[in-house]
Amino acid sequence: MIETNLVRRTAADDIADMLRCWMRGGIMGPGDRLPAERELAVILGVGRITLRAALAELQAEGYLDVRRGARGGNFVTALDRPFRRWLNTMRRDLPGLHDLVDFRIGVERQLATLATRRATSDDLRQLTAAVVEMSEAGDAEGHRRAEHEFHQALAAAAGSDRMAHAAADxxxxxxxxxxxxxxxxxxxxxxxxxVDLLRAIQNGDERAAAD
Known part of the structure; x- marks a missing residue:
């Protein structure tokens, strides 16, 4: 008989993982306010009880700060505590970190290659607009938002939902x-x-785009 020590996961755990990925991946950043509970539950396709359990988990881990009042809600923290925890974990698992870096590089290179082959004129306009916004950003938060828009446009240009999800993960x-x-x-x-990546895509240079 095979014995296992599997931890039973809940729907709230899965939702918490998704929101962590959003915050760690730059989709949402420090100071951003999450949508209201009712709206967010609809977006994620879960009940409000499940959502509240996920939000409580993220609050306890230091990802979210709850503010009360008319302008209150769940706000993304500076992420210092979660980042320190992640950094300590990675320091204890350097082979895992190297594997993760290799995976990310491989996926993003393939996305760039596909975008070079498939980008439409509208895709190029979206990528250019994101780079312009990045150049005009006066602070880290503005830069993060523009960079996220660039990677969204890159994923759209590549035309591969699976690859886009892998890159986001x-x-x-x-x-x-x-x-x-x-x-x-x-x-x-x-x-x-x-800027270099945008130029490579505009020029149809797959090798430069993948560098």
């Missing part, structure tokens, strides 16, 4: 939202990378 697992963008040099470096 990889970004979430990598805690991409905590990349150093608070300093100007970090944002300028990120902007150069995205």
């Amino acid at each position: 990889a970004r979430g697992e990598m805690f991409i939202s905590m990349r150093p963008r608070s300093d100007r040099k970090g944002r300028e470096r990120s902007l150069r990378i995205h």
